[in-house]
Amino acid sequence: xxxxxxxxxxxxxxxxxxxxxxxxxxxxxxxxxxxxxxxxxxxxxxxxxxxxxxxxxxxxxxxxxxxxxxxxxxxxxxxxxxxxxxxxxxxxxxxxxxxxxxxxxxxxxxxxxxxxxxxxxxxxxxxxxxxxxxxxxxxxxxxxxxxxxxxxxxxxxxxxxxxxxxxxxxxxxxxxxxxxxxxxxxxxxxxxxxxxxxxxxxxxxxxxxxxxxxxxxxxxxxxxxxxxxxxxxxxxxxxxxxxxxxxxxxxxxxxxxxxxxxxxxxxxxxxxxxxxxxxxxxxxxxxxxxxxxxxxxxxxxxxxxxxxxxxxxxxxxxxxxxxxxxxxxxxxxxxxxxxxxxxxxxxxxxxxxxxxxxxxxxxxxxxxxxxxxxxxxxxxxxxxxxxxxxxxxxxxxxxxxxxxxxxxxxxxxxxxxxxxxxxxxxxxxxxxxxxxxxxxxxxxxxxxxxxxxxxxxxxxxxxxxxxxxxxxxxxxxxxxxxxxxxxxxxxxxxxxxxxxxxxxxxxxxxxxxxxxxxxxxxxxxxxxxxxxxxxxxxxxx
Amino acid sequence: xxxxxxxxxxxxxxxxxxxxxxxxxxxxxxxxxxxxxxxxxxxxxxxxxxxxxxxxxxxxxxxxxxxxxxxxxxxxxxxxxxxxxxxxxxxxxxxxxxxxxxxxxxxxxxxxxxxxxxxxxxxxxxxxxxxxxxxxxxxxxxxxxxxxxxxxxxxxxxxxxxxxxxxxxxxxxxxxxxxxxxxxxxxxxxxxxxxxxxxxxxxxxxxxxxxxxxxxxxxxxxxxxxxxxxxxxxxxxxxxxxxxxxxxxxxxxxxxxxxxxxxxxxxxxxxxxxxxxxxxxxxxxxxxxxxxxxxxxxxxxxxxxxxxxxxxxx
Numbered sequence: 001x002x003x004x005x006x007x008x009x010x011x012x013x014x015x016x017x018x019x020x021x022x023x024x025x026x027x028x029x030x031x032x033x034x035x036x037x038x039x040x041x042x043x044x045x046x047x048x049x050x051x052x053x054x055x056x057x058x059x060x061x062x063x064x065x066x067x068x069x070x071x072x073x074x075x076x077x078x079x080x081x082x083x084x085x086x087x088x089x090x091x092x093x094x095x096x097x098x099x100x101x102x103x104x105x106x107x108x109x110x111x112x113x114x115x116x117x118x119x120x121x122x123x124x125x126x127x128x129x130x131x132x133x134x135x136x137x138x139x140x141x142x143x144x145x146x147x148x149x150x151x152x153x154x155x156x157x158x159x160x161x162x163x164x165x166x167x168x169x170x171x172x173x174x175x176x177x178x179x180x181x182x183x184x185x186x187x188x189x190x191x192x193x194x195x196x197x198x199x200x201x202x203x204x205x206x207x208x209x210x211x212x213x214x215x216x217x218x219x220x221x222x223x224x225x226x227x228x229x230x231x232x233x234x235x236x237x238x239x240x241x242x243x244x245x246x247x248x249x250x251x252x253x254x255x256x257x258x259x260x261x262x263x264x265x266x267x268x269x270x271x272x273x274x275x276x277x278x279x280x281x282x283x284x285x286x287x288x289x290x291x292x293x294x295x296x297x298x299x300x301x302x303x304x305x306x307x308x309x310x311x312x313x314x315x316x317x318x319x320x321x322x323x324x325x326x327x328x329x330x331x332x333x334x335x336x337x338x339x340x341x342x343x344x345x346x347x348x349x350x351x352x353x354x355x356x357x358x359x360x361x362x363x364x365x366x367x368x369x370x371x372x373x374x375x376x377x378x379x380x381x382x383x384x385x386x387x388x389x390x391x392x393x394x395x396x397x398x399x400x401x402x403x404x405x406x407x408x409x410x411x412x413x414x415x416x417x418x419x420x421x422x423x424x425x426x427x428x429x430x431x432x433x434x435x436x437x438x439x440x441x442x443x444x445x446x447x448x449x450x451x452x453x454x455x456x457x458x459x460x461x462x463x464x465x466x467x468x469x470x471x472x473x474x475x476x477x478x479x480x481x482x483x484x485x486x487x488x489x490x491x492x493x494x495x496x497x498x499x500x501x502x503x504x505x506x507x508x509x510x511x512x513x514x515x516x517x518x519x520x521x522x523x524x525x526x527x528x529x530x531x532x533x534x535x536x537x538x539x540x541x
Numbered sequence: 542x543x544x545x546x547x548x549x550x551x552x553x554x555x556x557x558x559x560x561x562x563x564x565x566x567x568x569x570x571x572x573x574x575x576x577x578x579x580x581x582x583x584x585x586x587x588x589x590x591x592x593x594x595x596x597x598x599x600x601x602x603x604x605x606x607x608x609x610x611x612x613x614x615x616x617x618x619x620x621x622x623x624x625x626x627x628x629x630x631x632x633x634x635x636x637x638x639x640x641x642x643x644x645x646x647x648x649x650x651x652x653x654x655x656x657x658x659x660x661x662x663x664x665x666x667x668x669x670x671x672x673x674x675x676x677x678x679x680x681x682x683x684x685x686x687x688x689x690x691x692x693x694x695x696x697x698x699x700x701x702x703x704x705x706x707x708x709x710x711x712x713x714x715x716x717x718x719x720x721x722x723x724x725x726x727x728x729x730x731x732x733x734x735x736x737x738x739x740x741x742x743x744x745x746x747x748x749x750x751x752x753x754x755x756x757x758x759x760x761x762x763x764x765x766x767x768x769x770x771x772x773x774x775x776x777x778x779x780x781x782x783x784x785x786x787x788x789x790x791x792x793x794x795x796x797x798x799x800x801x802x803x804x805x806x807x808x809x810x811x812x813x814x815x816x817x818x819x820x821x822x823x824x825x826x827x828x829x830x831x832x833x834x835x836x837x838x839x840x841x842x843x844x845x846x847x848x849x850x851x852x853x854x855x
Contacts, residue, residue: 058753083758090756097754103747105766106846107773116765117755152845168755 003074004031005175005208006055011068011078013050013059023066024050025232032176032208039211039223039240041255043460044431047232052178052212054078056093057085072176090117094169096198098181100161104153110137110164111149117171136167141197158324159190166197173205180212187323188487192531195222214460217261217490217534220244228252258465260490261534283347284449284481285312285335290344292330304330305341306505312498314448315475317482319492319513321528322502328485331502332451335483336368337361349448366396369442373454375434379426385412386422389440396445408444415440415470432463436470443474451483456491468495490532493517501525549837553830560826561616561819565609568815616823622816626808631820634805642801645793646786648717649724654779656725657732661771664737665744665763677737683730688789692723692796720797724789728782735778739771746770773844780836787825 011028014021025047032038040048053059055070057080070078072092077085097103104113114136115129123129130149137145140163153161162182169177179198183191199222202209213219219226219240226243228236228251236249247253292305305327312318322328333339335346337353346353349367356364369392372378379388389408393399399407412422415436426434435455442450452471456464472495474480486492492499492513499516501509501524508522520526587595596602603611615622621631657680664676699719700708706715743749744767752762787802794803802821809817841847 056754058750086756086758088756089754095751095754097747097751099747103751105748105752105770107769107844108766116752116757120756120761154846165751168751 004071005034005036005073006032006210007069007071007074008051008055009069009071011051011054011070012066013047013054013063014066015060016062016064021064021066023232025054025229027068028229028232028234029068030227030234030237032210034175035202035206035208036225037202037209037211037223039213039219039226040229041213041216041219041226042229043214043462045231046229048212048214048229049180050232051229052180052210055176055210056089056095056178058089058095086120090174091121091172092174093176093178094172094174096162096165096169096177096179096182099185100158100165101153101185103165104161106153108152109149110151110153110156114149114164114167114171117168121172132171136171137164139170140164140167140201142167158186159194162186162190162194163197166194166201170201170205170207174207176208176210177202178210178212181214182211183218184214188489188531189323189527192533195533198222215261215533216244216255216259216461217532220534228255254462258461259534260461260464260488260494261532282314283311284314284349285310285318285483286345286347287311287331287335288345290331290334290346291342292327292334292339293342304505305334307344308500308502308505308507309344310498310500310507310510312449312481312483314481315479316497317475317484317495319484319486319496319499320502321486321489321492321499323487325504326502327505328502329453332453332483332485336370336451337364363396366392366445367447368449368451369445369447370451370453371435371438371442371455373457375431375438375458376426378438379434381426384423384425385417385429385437388426388437389444392441392445408440411440411444412437414474415443430463431459432467435459435463435467439467439470439474443478443480446478447480449481449483451485453485454487455484457486457488464491471495489528490534501528546838549834553834556830557823557826561613561823562609564819564822565612568818569605569608571813612819621820624809624814624817626812626814626817631817634817635802635820635824638800638802638805641799642790642794642803645717645720645724645799645801646790648721649728649789649793650783650786652721652725653729653732653782656729657736660729660733661736661740662763664733665740666760680730680733680737683726684734686727688723688727688792689796691726692719692793695719695723696797716797716799720793720799723796724786724793727789728785731778731782732775735775736771739774740767743767743770769843773840776836776840776843780833783832784825784829787828 008031009029011025012023013025014023016022028047028051030038030040040051042048050059050063053063054065057077059065065078068078069076072088077088104110111130111133114133118129118132123132133149134145137148142148142160142163148156148160148164153164156164166182177198182198183194186194195218198209201207211219211223216226223240226236226238226240227234228243228249230251235251236243236247238248243252244256247256288309290305290308291303294302294304308327308331310318320328320331330339334341335348335353337356341354348364351364351367353361353364383391386408389412390404393404393407409419409422413419417433417436417440421429421433426437429437438455455471456467459467468491471482475482482495484492484496496513498511499509499513500507501516501522503522503524509516509520509525516525517529520529612622619632621635623629624631624634627634660676660679664673667673667676696708696719699705706718740763744762749762749766752766753759757765790801791803791806793799794801795807798804802824805817806821808814809821
């Protein structure tokens with residue numbers, strides 16, 4: 001074989017922390033052939049992003065390459081600096097970043113930001129730049145490119161911004177594009193279109209792609225070869241199809257088992273109380289014809305939620321699925337009594353929440369608790385784990401100190417949080433541990449209903465699988481009713497009994513999960529199901 | 542948009558009225574007044590009846606609410622009263638002193654902005670980490686310098702020791718150098734601090750990494766991406782610092798013996814020349830409110846996110 005386009009050899013990168021360097025990647029080696037897609041797969045802390053940053057020479061200021069080589073077309077660029085590296089960045093290696101929203105300068109127009117890469121690499125002719133910008137914006141599938149060029153980033157949706165960033169990345173037809181989690185901040189259907197676009201452009205131009213992702217499903221669909229990283233070390237490298245069909249390392253097997261998109265099973269008849277046995281009067285949540293309008297600028301009405309109805313039997317899980325702007329957040333806020341619906345009826349455990357005010361509403365909150373998406377911001381950083389979980393009990397003044405301590409400790413034990421961590425603050429905890437704390441806090445008041453608002457979306461797949469397992473066990477033990485809000489149908493399939501699919505405030509589909517997956521009624525649901533990554537390889541394997 | 546502007550102007554008027562009322566009440570609460578200070582001097586040989594007649598003429602013994610309403614009415618019609626000390630209309634006093642202070646303040650502010658920008662860029666682009674750290678600590682030194690001390694030290698060093706700038710009858714330009722520096726340094730400090738912090742913060746934004754990935758050099762990124770974003774929050778602080786500028790002008794003019802609003806303020810306070818102080822307070826509040834109003838209205842010009850589009854929700 002001729003020289004690979006990119007060859008990373010025994011790369012070790014270290015970060016300076018408190019006066020000394022700590023290694024985060026150890027002897028990472030892999031290569032990328034021209035036109036090939038190689039996926040770096042791993043969880044947070046695996047070193048996948050660090051490796052990608054080293055390749056494009058943009059390690060954070062406190063990072064350095066300790067040893068190893070990064071060869072681009074055979075030439076070692078690992079220790080290039082300054083102007084020399086600037087000359088190949090954008091021209092030979094370019095970047096598609098993770099979060100499109102913060103990756104464009106808010107005070108410059110789209111056209112100026114796309115044109116900038118041409119200007120940096122020597123184009124002086126303003127007219128030629130303008131023409132090329134329009135051409136590029138059209139190439140990445142943006143409608144009305146002349147208008148887009150004059151707009152500012154905040155006037156575009158997340159998916160459109162990612163298209164703009166892709167236009168920048170392909171502008172100079174680089175040999176290698178580094179795509180760092182290019183779709184993890186986007187809605188599922190948008191995700192798929194963006195990945196398709198990258199695929200298409202890559203085939204057109206013969207550009208190689210180094211795809212950094214935590215999602216094995218995405219890697220399975222898009223990559224020729226997969227490099228699995230854990231703790232800064234390569235666990236396994238291989239052709240995508242082979243690695244997925246017969247993973248050699250224990251870690252790859254684990255990742256494969258935990259990836260919701262790759263395990264097709266639904267949670268059939270796992271409820272302790274089969275739906276048929278529970279009478280309809282036992283509905284823990286009943287939402288009828290919910291409508292919620294918002295006023296914009298004091299005049300115009302915006303209907304965020306338009307006639308949504310569903311019922312959730314006690315002890316089962318109902319999922320609300322939708323993309324941003326679908327009305328799922330508004331629905332949930334109304335269900336927990338934070339928002340006041342315009343019309344419709346919501347009853348929780350037989351209580352009509354519209355009838356509640358003041359202290360009655362406060363007391364009612366004991367019955368329904370929330371676990372939020374982001375385990376990093378939903379816990380007070382100044383409180384200890386113990387006092388975070390204890391606080392709801394103190395708020396409702398139900399127990400004395402000793403009884404509270406017993407209850408909190410028992411619950412923390414149950415959610416699997418080591419005793420050593422109980423007097424620590426959230427900062428010292430991992431994402432999964434924090435979400436365990438949030439679950440304990442929600443359960444400490446013995447609620448009947450728990451609303452899980454994207455509760456596992458921010459977690460790595462293995463941690464996600466553990467938390468889903470815990471939630472499942474807790475539901476069986478306590479007869480809990482879950483309202484599970486998610487954008488991820490793959491996870492919904494694992495945990496839910498019934499599901500409602502929302503689009504633009506309307507309920508386009510509702511029914512038992514297995515049935516919805518087998519025979520979706522609305523084209524939108526079908527699109528969502530098709531957008532779940534990891535399906536192409538399943539067909540192949 | 543026009544509703545927004547009308548609302549903001551309404552707020553500004555409310556602030557002015559509160560400033561007027563508060564200063565009126567505080568000045569009334571002071572023991573003694575300018576008339577007593579000026580005319581009770583035994584050398585003038587005025588008897589109690591004559592003083593009483595003067596007091597009646599100035600209306601200082603009428604009930605508080607009556608004085609308040611009268612003063613408010615006078616202000617609204619543009620009549621700021623008479624300076625007891627100067628024996629001229631207050632408006633005349635203000636107008637004669639305004640140009641000098643306006644020149645001092647605008648030069649001081651310009652220099653402050655230049656110093657702040659210089660420090661911020663040096664603190665970001667200087668070649669060595671230790672040098673950057675050293676430059677970053679300069680603003681906290683500046684902010685802790687008292688204006689009067691700084692003025693005296695500058696005179697001591699540049700006029701007496703080095704004899705570069707003469708203190709006695711300096712030329713118009715020469716006489717402004719040290720006061721402008723004195724005024725600028727303490728004001729540049731908070732500006733520089735905020736700029737440095739903003740530049741640091743904006744530099745960690747993903748769009749900066751994207752610009753670097755396009756092949757842009759660090760200075761390209763600084764000038765074309767970081768600066769404008771970092772300057773936006775500084776604009777607010779600049780508006781607020783205008784108050785500091787006025788306070789600094791009082792002390793600077795006193796230290797350097799300059800004529801201006803600052804000198805006038807100092808003199809009026811010494812002699813309890815209430816109507817002058819009142820007019821200065823309201824005038825300063827007016828400038829302050831106007832500057833901040835302009836800053837707020839300028840924001841959408843610099844930040845496209847704040848431009849309100851008709852009918853399109855953000």
